[in-house]
Amino acid sequence: MKQQYESLLEQKLGICTPSPVQPLHLDWPGSDRLHLFVKRDDLIHPIISGNKWRKLKYALSDAVHDGVNEVISFGGGHSNHLHALGYACMKLGIQLRAMVRGDYREHLTPTLTDLQNWGAQLHFLSKAEYQQRSDPAFLHKYHHQYPDALLIPEGGSQQQALAGVAEIYAELTQQVDVIMTPVGSGGTLAGLIHANAAVELVGVGVLKGEGYLEQLVTDLLPQPSHQRWQILHRFHCGGYAKATPDLLRCCEDVKQQCGFQVEPVYSGKLFFALAQLLKENYFSAGSRILILHTGGLRQ
Numbered sequence: 001m002k003q004q005y006e007s008l009l010e011q012k013l014g015i016c017t018p019s020p021v022q023p024l025h026l027d028w029p030g031s032d033r034l035h036l037f038v039k040r041d042d043l044i045h046p047i048i049s050g051n052k053w054r055k056l057k058y059a060l061s062d063a064v065h066d067g068v069n070e071v072i073s074f075g076g077g078h079s080n081h082l083h084a085l086g087y088a089c090m091k092l093g094i095q096l097r098a099m100v101r102g103d104y105r106e107h108l109t110p111t112l113t114d115l116q117n118w119g120a121q122l123h124f125l126s127k128a129e130y131q132q133r134s135d136p137a138f139l140h141k142y143h144h145q146y147p148d149a150l151l152i153p154e155g156g157s158q159q160q161a162l163a164g165v166a167e168i169y170a171e172l173t174q175q176v177d178v179i180m181t182p183v184g185s186g187g188t189l190a191g192l193i194h195a196n197a198a199v200e201l202v203g204v205g206v207l208k209g210e211g212y213l214e215q216l217v218t219d220l221l222p223q224p225s226h227q228r229w230q231i232l233h234r235f236h237c238g239g240y241a242k243a244t245p246d247l248l249r250c251c252e253d254v255k256q257q258c259g260f261q262v263e264p265v266y267s268g269k270l271f272f273a274l275a276q277l278l279k280e281n282y283f284s285a286g287s288r289i290l291i292l293h294t295g296g297l298r299q
């Protein structure tokens, strides 16, 4: 029965899974020692793209199943998560209340303009208020004000997201030794860890978050996992959404050599890290490395 809801939901939203896995041909030093692949989750949907669908799939299908008609979630003015959720809610006839970090009333970002056009209610929170976004006492206020609303945390990163992310493994038709993914709110890496697959996981922190990101991931795991995982913290290029000329050159290089785009906030930093790790001969020769393209591009 639940499965029926899931496939109906996929049809209604126009979701394309499984996403393809493609060989990666890069002329970067060190790449000839390894087998490189990219999983094109960016092709899952033009808006609910990449890890957005993976993380929201079960929250949305449960919402539809349970007849939820209001959702509250959190994000910045450029949040890919709010954008994907706003579109999905519009398609599903669910009211989204978007709790936005900062006051954009005077100048809505393109993301917020889309959300508004899709019928979302925008609520602007001060930085101090936004910092409490995971605090139970703060959330209780929303439960009280909107008793029927479903709360989805920032980035869609919650335990329900783990099963959706883990489906990536079921879609793989070849063996891989390492999967690399960007890490922002931790849900994607946590989902990959939770599946306990025989794969080494390398997360690339996209913000200055040594210790903090590991904690986010660990907090999402319902039980300890035996999977080997780590987060690398030397590729954030100065912090969240910060970019360096080298990073931008790398994004351009990927476009030229691979024929698809990466953006500098998430997937670009992933490829930037890959280029450096290849140069350092970081991986054992002959390893099969899968790069997870988590989307983030606006079409």
Ligand SMILES: Cc1ncc(COP(=O)(O)O)c(C=O)c1O
Binding pocket: 050, 051, 080, 081, 155, 157, 182, 183, 184, 185, 186, 187, 188, 189, 266, 267, 294, 295, 296, 297
């Ligand atoms: C395009 C994209 N890639 C990667 C990430 C990082 O994933 P996570 O927040 O699950 O760590 C995000 C943020 O959710 C994102 O928008």
